[in-house]
Amino acid sequence: MLIDTYGRVATDLRVSLTDRCNLRCTYCMPEEGLSWLAKPDLLTDDEIVRLIRIAVTLLGVTDVRFTGGEPLLRPGAVGIVARCAALSPRPRTSLTTNGIGLQRTATALRAAGLDRVNVSLDTLRPDVFKTLTRRDRLPDVLAGLAAARDAGLTPVKVNTVLMPGHNDDEAPDLLAWAVAEGYELRFIEQMPLDAQHGWQRDGMITAGDILASLRTRFTLTPETDDERGSAPAERWIVDGGPHRVGVIASVTRPFCGACDRTRLTADGQVRNCLFAREETDLRAALRSDASDEEIAALWRRAMWGKKAGSGLDDPAFLQPDRPMSAIGG
Ligand code: SAM
Numbered sequence: 001m002l003i004d005t006y007g008r009v010a011t012d013l014r015v016s017l018t019d020r021c022n023l024r025c026t027y028c029m030p031e032e033g034l035s036w037l038a039k040p041d042l043l044t045d046d047e048i049v050r051l052i053r054i055a056v057t058l059l060g061v062t063d064v065r066f067t068g069g070e071p072l073l074r075p076g077a078v079g080i081v082a083r084c085a086a087l088s089p090r091p092r093t094s095l096t097t098n099g100i101g102l103q104r105t106a107t108a109l110r111a112a113g114l115d116r117v118n119v120s121l122d123t124l125r126p127d128v129f130k131t132l133t134r135r136d137r138l139p140d141v142l143a144g145l146a147a148a149r150d151a152g153l154t155p156v157k158v159n160t161v162l163m164p165g166h167n168d169d170e171a172p173d174l175l176a177w178a179v180a181e182g183y184e185l186r187f188i189e190q191m192p193l194d195a196q197h198g199w200q201r202d203g204m205i206t207a208g209d210i211l212a213s214l215r216t217r218f219t220l221t222p223e224t225d226d227e228r229g230s231a232p233a234e235r236w237i238v239d240g241g242p243h244r245v246g247v248i249a250s251v252t253r254p255f256c257g258a259c260d261r262t263r264l265t266a267d268g269q270v271r272n273c274l275f276a277r278e279e280t281d282l283r284a285a286l287r288s289d290a291s292d293e294e295i296a297a298l299w300r301r302a303m304w305g306k307k308a309g310s311g312l313d314d315p316a317f318l319q320p321d322r323p324m325s326a327i328g329g
């Protein structure tokens with residue numbers, strides 16, 4: 001098991017397939033992009049699958065989520081999903097994507113064994129989409145979402161970050177749209193993980209703001225803690241149900257005590273937290289012929305040292321060196 005000194009057990013593995021992206025969301029990346037990882041530094045498809053196999057067969061991981069960067073930019077993404085879904089025991093599989101490549105890949109991903117997708121979409125207004133992502137691709141994302149639903153990658157969840165002065169007035173419209181389309185909407189509080197270090201606590205839209213805005217148009221009833229489990233999203237029943245809306249309040253209502261995550265970057269580093277400032281190099285071990293057991297031991301040690309919380313409330317908080325796109329959000 002991947003247990004830490006606070007008794008938390010990590011069963012949910014986030015795997016970054018690439019640090020590259022075809023959007024430039026303002027809260028994530030600078031306009032000019034970043035200096036991408038060099039090809040030889042990236043794990044190969046075989047290396048990724050081997051690490052997932054070790055996690056699933058030796059370390060108790062039950063859920064694997066592919067992310068990035070934009071995971072669908074990796075040419076071998078569908079093949080990696082297929083090999084992961086063929087493992088025994090079979091992990092639950094999901095993918096977080098900006099949706100642009102989904103229209104092309106949704107059917108193949110489903111056939112490969114992918115269970116679900118989360119698609120990130122912050123606005124339904126083309127001009128705001130262009131400002132927030134610095135690309136004019138809203139129609140591609142909407143088409144990708146529909147393709148995912150039609151392919152059965154359900155429930156399709158939509159991740160939304162609200163940014164002051166851009167889309168912070170759009171929460172009720174987004175929820176009405178998600179209910180009509182059959183998507184489950186989840187708002188994510190903006191976190192200090194952007195490469196430009198532009199996050200400001202005073203300026204961010206909080207879970208409280210989001211709920212107040214939604215309640216101007218909807219009746220929201222909280223789900224019980226039993227229904228939530230270790231999931232980071234607190235969920236509310238919309239207008240008596242069955243539809244739900246979630247809020248991931250990483251900043252104002254952190255859920256670190258129930259965290260069950262372990263993360264693998266595209267260059268083979270284990271991170272025990274989004275906000276960790278240390279990483280453990282599994283790529284070096286892979287490339288020096290370490291055995292599965294040796295790699296598993298390194299991974300266990302990396303998780304054992306996980307801190308109690310993100311440290312966001314500590315005045316000495318320091319952003320991790322890598323931005324969200326390179327960690328794997
Ligand atoms: N490119 C894919 C996408 O956008 O879905 C996957 C990677 S992206 C880093 C994963 C998620 O992180 C997205 O839902 C995105 O909105 C979110 N994200 C990125 N930067 C963030 C930040 N600074 N605060 C909160 N969420 C952020």
Ligand code: SF4
Pocket residue numbers: 021022023024025028029068069070098120325
């Ligand atoms: Fe790309 Fe996702 Fe970051 Fe947007 S949030 S720039 S889509 S990695």
